[in-house]
Amino acid sequence: MKTESDDNDFINIEHLKKYMTLSPEKKLEILEEMRDFFWVSMPEESKKVWEKLKEKGW
Numbered sequence: 001m002k003t004e005s006d007d008n009d010f011i012n013i014e015h016l017k018k019y020m021t022l023s024p025e026k027k028l029e030i031l032e033e034m035r036d037f038f039w040v041s042m043p044e045e046s047k048k049v050w051e052k053l054k055e056k057g058w
Contacts, residue, residue, distance in 0.1 A: 019027065039047070 019030070022030070042050075
């Protein structure tokens with residue numbers, strides 16, 4: 001049986017509330033850190049596809 005807490009495991013509401021109170025500059029800083037993390041963890045093949053899409057204006 002699923003409980004309400006099971007639905008909230010993926011999104012922590014308290015962290016989201018805290019994030020929403022941050023300044024725009026701090027939010028941007030966090031988003032840039034996330035972007036860097038995802039870029040580093042992305043497989044090389046995906047990076048090549050991403051670069052090709054950027055060249056085509058996507």
